[in-house]
Structure formats: structure tokens, C-alpha cells
Amino acid sequence: MRRHTRVKDLLNSTNTLHEVNAKGWVRTFRNNQFIALNDGSTIHNIQCVVDFENTPEETLKRITTGAAVSVTGDLVESKGAGQKYEIQVRKLEILGDSDAEKFPMQPKKHSLEFLRENAHLRVRTNAFGAIMRVRSVLAFAVHHYFQQKGFVYVNTPIITGADAEGAGEMFQVTALPLDNLPKNEEGNIDYKKDFFGQHTNLTVSGQLEGETFAMALGQIYTFGPTFRAENSNTSRHLAEFWMIEPEVAFNNLDDNMDLAEDFIQYVIKYAMDHCADDLKFLEGRLLEEEKSKPQAERSEMALLEKLNFVLENNFKRVSYTEAIDILRDCTPNKKKKFQYLINEWGADLQSEHERYLVEKHFKSPVILFDYPANIKAFYMRLNEDGKTVRAMDILFPGIGEIVGGSQREERFDVLVEKMKALGIDEEELWWYLDTRKFGSAVHSGFGLGFERLVLFVTGMTNIRDVIAFPRTPQNADF
Amino acid sequence: MRRHTRVKDLLNSTNTLHEVNAKGWVRTFRNNQFIALNDGSTIHNIQCVVDFENTPEETLKRITTGAAVSVTGDLVESKGAGQKYEIQVRKLEILGDSDAEKFPMQPKKHSLEFLRENAHLRVRTNAFGAIMRVRSVLAFAVHHYFQQKGFVYVNTPIITGADAEGAGEMFQVTALPLDNLPKNEEGNIDYKKDFFGQHTNLTVSGQLEGETFAMALGQIYTFGPTFRAENSNTSRHLAEFWMIEPEVAFNNLDDNMDLAEDFIQYVIKYAMDHCADDLKFLEGRLLEEEKSKPQAERSEMALLEKLNFVLENNFKRVSYTEAIDILRDCTPNKKKKFQYLINEWGADLQSEHERYLVEKHFKSPVILFDYPANIKAFYMRLNEDGKTVRAMDILFPGIGEIVGGSQREERFDVLVEKMKALGIDEEELWWYLDTRKFGSAVHSGFGLGFERLVLFVTGMTNIRDVIAFPRTPQNADF
Numbered sequence: 036m037r038r039h040t041r042v043k044d045l046l047n048s049t050n051t052l053h054e055v056n057a058k059g060w061v062r063t064f065r066n067n068q069f070i071a072l073n074d075g076s077t078i079h080n081i082q083c084v085v086d087f088e089n090t091p092e093e094t095l096k097r098i099t100t101g102a103a104v105s106v107t108g109d110l111v112e113s114k115g116a117g118q119k120y121e122i123q124v125r126k127l128e129i130l131g132d133s134d135a136e137k138f139p140m141q142p143k144k145h146s147l148e149f150l151r152e153n154a155h156l157r158v159r160t161n162a163f164g165a166i167m168r169v170r171s172v173l174a175f176a177v178h179h180y181f182q183q184k185g186f187v188y189v190n191t192p193i194i195t196g197a198d199a200e201g202a203g204e205m206f207q208v209t210a211l212p213l214d215n216l217p218k219n220e221e222g223n224i225d226y227k228k229d230f231f232g233q234h235t236n237l238t239v240s241g242q243l244e245g246e247t248f249a250m251a252l253g254q255i256y257t258f259g260p261t262f263r264a265e266n267s268n269t270s271r272h273l274a275e276f277w278m279i280e281p282e283v284a285f286n287n288l289d290d291n292m293d294l295a296e297d298f299i300q301y302v303i304k305y306a307m308d309h310c311a312d313d314l315k316f317l318e319g320r321l322l323e324e325e326k327s328k329p330q331a332e333r334s335e336m337a338l339l340e341k342l343n344f345v346l347e348n349n350f351k352r353v354s355y356t357e358a359i360d361i362l363r364d365c366t367p368n369k370k371k372k373f374q375y376l377i378n379e380w381g382a383d384l385q386s387e388h389e390r391y392l393v394e395k396h397f398k399s400p401v402i403l404f405d406y407p408a409n410i411k412a413f414y415m416r417l418n419e420d421g422k423t424v425r426a427m428d429i430l431f432p433g434i435g436e437i438v439g440g441s442q443r444e445e446r447f448d449v450l451v452e453k454m455k456a457l458g459i460d461e462e463e464l465w466w467y468l469d470t471r472k473f474g475s476a477v478h479s480g481f482g483l484g485f486e487r488l489v490l491f492v493t494g495m496t497n498i499r500d501v502i503a504f505p506r507t508p509q510n511a512d513f
Numbered sequence: 514m515r516r517h518t519r520v521k522d523l524l525n526s527t528n529t530l531h532e533v534n535a536k537g538w539v540r541t542f543r544n545n546q547f548i549a550l551n552d553g554s555t556i557h558n559i560q561c562v563v564d565f566e567n568t569p570e571e572t573l574k575r576i577t578t579g580a581a582v583s584v585t586g587d588l589v590e591s592k593g594a595g596q597k598y599e600i601q602v603r604k605l606e607i608l609g610d611s612d613a614e615k616f617p618m619q620p621k622k623h624s625l626e627f628l629r630e631n632a633h634l635r636v637r638t639n640a641f642g643a644i645m646r647v648r649s650v651l652a653f654a655v656h657h658y659f660q661q662k663g664f665v666y667v668n669t670p671i672i673t674g675a676d677a678e679g680a681g682e683m684f685q686v687t688a689l690p691l692d693n694l695p696k697n698e699e700g701n702i703d704y705k706k707d708f709f710g711q712h713t714n715l716t717v718s719g720q721l722e723g724e725t726f727a728m729a730l731g732q733i734y735t736f737g738p739t740f741r742a743e744n745s746n747t748s749r750h751l752a753e754f755w756m757i758e759p760e761v762a763f764n765n766l767d768d769n770m771d772l773a774e775d776f777i778q779y780v781i782k783y784a785m786d787h788c789a790d791d792l793k794f795l796e797g798r799l800l801e802e803e804k805s806k807p808q809a810e811r812s813e814m815a816l817l818e819k820l821n822f823v824l825e826n827n828f829k830r831v832s833y834t835e836a837i838d839i840l841r842d843c844t845p846n847k848k849k850k851f852q853y854l855i856n857e858w859g860a861d862l863q864s865e866h867e868r869y870l871v872e873k874h875f876k877s878p879v880i881l882f883d884y885p886a887n888i889k890a891f892y893m894r895l896n897e898d899g900k901t902v903r904a905m906d907i908l909f910p911g912i913g914e915i916v917g918g919s920q921r922e923e924r925f926d927v928l929v930e931k932m933k934a935l936g937i938d939e940e941e942l943w944w945y946l947d948t949r950k951f952g953s954a955v956h957s958g959f960g961l962g963f964e965r966l967v968l969f970v971t972g973m974t975n976i977r978d979v980i981a982f983p984r985t986p987q988n989a990d991f
Binding site: 038039041043058059060061074075076101102103130131132133134137138140154155156158159164167168170171172174175178179182185186187188189190191192193194195196197204206207208209210211213214216223224230231232233235237244247248250251252253254259260262264266274275277284285290445466467469470471472473474475476477502503504506508509510511512513 | 516517519521536537538539552553554579580581608609610611612615616618632633634636637642645646648649650652653656657660663664665666667668669670671672673674675682684685686687688689691692694701702708709710711713715722725726728729730731732737738740742744752753755762763768923944945947948949950951952953954955980981982984986987988989990991
């Protein structure tokens, strides 16, 4: 038999067609006659009209939600509302049954928690099908953006012996038998006997390795999984998440901000252009979800309006010092509504402060820059004032920090001094220091948490709902 | 100052230009006058002509191999051979020095082993710059191929509690303190106290999770890191490598072979179209390398010829049974030249056999299919003969197995029986079995080891040379 045609292509057909074949899963079956068939190619189902008078009762009974079927017939103009075409079924074949009593994805509303427990099946729902398609298109947009600009995609290592960056708690990787660990003469675990001959962890960031490549290839980006063993059971944290880390030789912090802003706007635009149907559905889903919330907690803008807003407005660039001034004088601070009150310059900003700046004060994405040196990482470029570093964080409404980046400290002596002060082992980062020894130059980069981007674009509120199989404390199922 | 222009864009300029700025690293500096400047955007250097009579001696001394410099001047037609344009330098700035005595990447031939030990700097050589650019473009081609066909990119989990697939030895992931492991009442390690509340490993394949998504979205692919804790110190194995795994609902094994062949040809063509300069350089490198080999061991075709050959010829499709007949009767088998002699049907094929079929007998990529069930994985579709499964391996000259795939066993009862026979825990794979319970259908997929593809396209011979920072036994540096 010739190949089947995707539902998306059938629905987008410019004319009726004789003898088409579609394969997919039954979403609903109405009146013993109308199958809503979905094959994952689009959020839309195709209506397949079964000739119930000439179809055995036994077969009709097997057309249940979740069943896989093959339908053959003509693509004709639909008399029903809501679709241009439908299939007049001439031949119907049940490929795989689905016991209506047992199939968990019934055509009704399920809680997101229930769906998470069925992550292998939730993608058969409208919402999760849409989310996963949007996520996929966003991932492609990331590659497309960088490749067209001549960036080189680099796969930095996942397993690493370098654990000096200190970006967060790390997972250990080992091939040693945990119930029979080899010991050395001092009675310590003998990692020389481990697979890599040393203690190894899962990466928290590919930045340091990425920098070495940027100092050769000019413009690079990574896009891979990163890991944090932090016991944060929040709606914004995953133990395993995908991160995008561009790094560009000769870029200063302003260039870095320009790149990040242009990049984010590009990928959002790309998703809007390529996932219009899915985003429209997700906008409706969000409106529905928010109906149960008090008015004050609902979004001020609908999903597409919010995305358009980000495209059409420049991100507000604000120095940390300005931000502290704004926060110190703002009403929630004066009325002691913040959990952490802002009293003086040097305070680390909490989520509540970031949200105030973005959602209440500026009502726009914000780029904060020039943070105090002592609340930021060792590799950030020290400003001439001697107390701030060329760091930037991009804050998004509803999401908080979506990007963290900096101009890197390119001066060997300054970098070594900083490492010494923080007790970071120079020996271990000999290769990183080499970039400052041989042809060092100004360079900058940032990290964007991919799931936070997907969260923003899809309008979902829990990060566990925008990755296929979320890894969180106490959960590594599937 | 306005931004610098990439070397690639300067060399591709269609006319001379007044006042350009280039930034990059000095590859060589000849006659106190000619800088060969590279910025990683292309394999080619741009010649920068320094006005040495009007440049301080002190500055000229600092123009050393590896130094980062900024040059400003006019882009003029070059009088020298080998380049169309050069920069007449008006202003030269040393951005970062490079001590000529200490910089490891001298402009001379280094051993590949030495370069591996300096993986953070080897990318500043012509060969590794080219390899990493080709790798990046191949990665993009992978995404481009699948996205334009409507496949959904899925990030299957890296850390997994499921270890039932048995595709190879796994690395364990833990956040427990190894020197103070918690024990349960039976005196065993209490994984309930670990981060995920269970024993977890690094994934060896995203296939099983991918299948659950294919049975909802129709066509999906993964592209992410996978891990094998196998102590194989060979030129073809890495402990951490990137794998591409498409999975397609309603595809049978023939469709699967068509997809794999079309896909491989597409990405190779894409690299040839987009990396012509780099591949030309790598072809020359390979020819040079092979000069030291005896004639019999040299490639029969030059690199580009070999790539074209793969594009222009269909992969030879041969059943396992046919292959055994060929091997049993071939000269090396009869003359006992094989290490493992082929005597009867059912033997597992070794690398020597695969190479004979591909390189000597068919002289073309080969797809072997319908393997004996007992040498293949549990999830492969049993043929009607009851003894072979719908498996396929694609074998490439010089590389061996580049793709392994199969039509999956879609029948619940047959699958469960097979799992029972192999002692695979049904409880643990409940979610995988759900795909066969609810709307099961014929489906197929394959896995392609990305580094093997890069190896083939770049003509390199050791897999450690086509990934940024290779992970192998006793090596997790950087």
C-alpha cells in the first residue's frame, strides 16, 4: 500500500482528494459515526466519517479513545462546522486497541499532577502535544539563529573532572561498586580505580570549556543538558535541564546584551511564525486556567499579546545600583511587604525583587548589569570601580531570571588573584588559565535555561510541564 | 569603534574596502611584515601587511604565534599569490600576548596524541578548526533534515531510573556521600535517601522513551549525549557520545531503511555544500597522513570522492542470511584469515566480517537486516519465521556500524513473553508496555552515533579527534 498522509497535510490540502489514507489515534468517537483522528502532526484532528451502517458492530466497538486506526477514503469538503475537509471513510482498520475503561488519557480534564505521573502518555493530550511541538521548534530556532550568524555548535563534556566552577551542587558519576568501594593506603576511596581514574561529576555548565573554543573559533554556542543536585522542589527548578551557552571572542558586555536580546526576540518570533495553531491553543488553555484565579493574580496580557510585547519592546537595561535605588524606595520595601528588605547596596536580589522590577516597576523584560563582585562568579570582568563586575541577568515577567551572563575577566593576573581569594585551585583550571596566557582578549557570553524559555513561550507555569520526562527530587521515573 | 568584520566575510568580499577592522589570532608572522591572521570563521587566514618601518620594534616583537591582535586598515587586492585580498595595516593593536617559547601550538606538525592532551588549544590548529566546524554543520543538518519533515525533537532523560534496556554497562549517578553511605535495615545502601529516591544511571539510549513520544506525535527524533561505561580503549569508542534516534509510528523496517539512507545522504550532502573549504583541507590532511602507510592500507578513494560515492550509490541491502552465505564461502574464511571463523547461521558478526562485506565484497555502504533474534535486543519485531527479528545495521567503510535500528515489537503478548524469557522486569517498564496496551501500532526507529558520522565525513581515524573533549577510560580532563 502507498504511504499514509499526515493529518496536517490533509487539513492543509488545497483541494479534495480521491483515496487518501490516514493513520493516527482516536481522540473521540461520536454518534457511532465521527472519529476525531490525531496523528501528532498538528493540534487539529481530522474528522473521519464512518459508514456505520456498513461497518460491523464489532469494529465500531473497537473505535475507542486512544485506539490506533488506519482510515482510507476520500478527502471531501466537510458539511460540519470547524473543519474544511473530512475523510469519508471507505475502509477502516483497527491497528491497536485501547481499552476504554483502562486508558488513562480520557477525553476530559486531567490535573497536571496526574499527567506528570503519566508523562509517557500525557503527550497524547492537546496541551502536551502543543507544548512539545513548540519546544521542538524553539530548539530548532536556537540552532538556526546561531548557525546563520556563523557560530560553531560545540558539545562540551557532560561528565567532567573539573568541579571548580561552583555554579551549584553536583551529581557524582561513578562506575565503582558502591557496596564494595576500593580504598587507597590512606583509607580513602580510591578514585584512581574508577572508570576515569578520578572523581567525576555531571556538568553544571559548559562555559569554561566553551570559552576555550571561543578563543579559537570566535563565536560558539553550546546546547546541551546540565545538572544541579539542589533539593529545590519549586515550579522553576529541574535537576536536569537544557542550557544554551553562546560565547563570543571580542564581545564586551554591551555586545553581549545586544546578542542576548536579539537572540531571544528571534526565537520567540520564530515560534510564533511556525507554531501559530499550537500557541493559539495554549493561549486558550492559559485563559481557562486563570479563570480559577483571583483577578489580581491573572496575567495582564494574553499569551500572544505578551509574546508580541517582548518582540516589540527593547529590554530595559538597568544597572544593579539603579535597581537598588528603585527597590529601596519602593512601596513594598517601605511597607515591609518584601520578605527580604533592601537596605543597602550589595544585597543579593531575591525573586520577589526581580519580579517587582519586571512586573510592577518597568513592566517589561529587564537586563540588570554591573553587579557587586562578591555576589557573582570568579570569572566575571572586574570594572574599573574595583567593586562591581560586568555581569548581566535578564529577567522576564512570570519567569524571573532567564539569562545570566557576563563579560569574562580576560586579564591573567586579575583572574588568578580572584581565584586565590576564593580558594579556587589554579592547578585544576590550568587549561582555563591558558586562554588568558596565550592570545587573551575581551570576550563575553551567557547562559539561557531552555526550559524557562519554553515556559515563557507556552504560558505554562510549572517547569515540569515543558520537558518530556522531568527530573526533580525523588523523581527519575521513566 | 564600529564592530570588526569576520575574516571569512573579508575574504569573500566582492570589492576592496576602505577602513576595515579584523580581530583574531596570529598564525604566523613572516619577514617582520606579513601576519597570517585567523579568527576561526574559516580555515583561511587573511594576510595583514604591517608597515614595519613605521611600527615600533617593541610591537613587532609581540606579533607572535597565538597572540590576539586587532588590525585596522584598507582591504586591498593582494599582490601575493594564494589570496585575492589582504589588509594594508594602518593601526595594529596587541590584544593579548602569546609567549612564543611557551605556546604549545607552534606552527609545525604535532602528533594527534599531543593535541588530545591539549584539547583546549588544538582547536586553534587548521585541522581541528575544520573538524569542529564540520561537526557543527553536520549537527545542524541533522536538525534541519528532521524539522523540515515535521519530526518533533524530543529531549529524552539523561539521568534515568530505568536500566532495563541492557544496551551496555552504565555509569551510576548519585548525590549520596560515598564515604558515608546510608544503609537500610537490611544493611544495603539506602537509595531512598538518594536525590531521586532510587538507584539512577546515565542513559545508554533514549529509544524507549522516544517510542512513547512517537506513539503520540507520530515522528520524533532525539539528539543528545549517551553513555557507556565500557572499558574499550579503541579508536571507535567513547564513554560519552552523542546519538541521534529517530522513531516513527507506522513505519515498517523498509521505511526505516529508506529513512536512514535518505537521512545520511542528506546530512553528508549538506556538509559538502556548506563546508567545502574545510573538507578540501581535511582531504589534503588525510592524503598526507596516508603517505606514511603502506600502499595496501591507504584509502582507495580520496575523502570527497568517498563522500560523493555514498551520495550517488544506494546502500546495498543484504539479509543476515545472505551475508552469512557470502562470509562462509569467502576466501579469508576459507583460508582461516578471520579471527572468528564463520561456520554457521546464528554467529554474531565481528568487525572483521562487517569490514569484509563493506570494503571488499560490496565496496559500498551495506544495510544488513533480519538478524537472528537471540543476538539482538528484546524490543525488536519477531519475523514470521520465529527465529529472526526485523533489525538492521548500516555498515560504512572504515567505520563499521554507523546505524543500528529495527522495527519494534508492537504486539503486547509477544513482547511480554520475550521480556519474561530474558528476565527483564515488566514492572519497571510498565510505561513502555503501556504503548502496546493503548493504541499500539507498527513503528520503527534507529540510532546513529554522531561521532562515527563526523569521523566518516572528516576522514579522521580516531573518534577522540572529532569531539571537543573526549571521555575515555582514565580520561575526563577539562
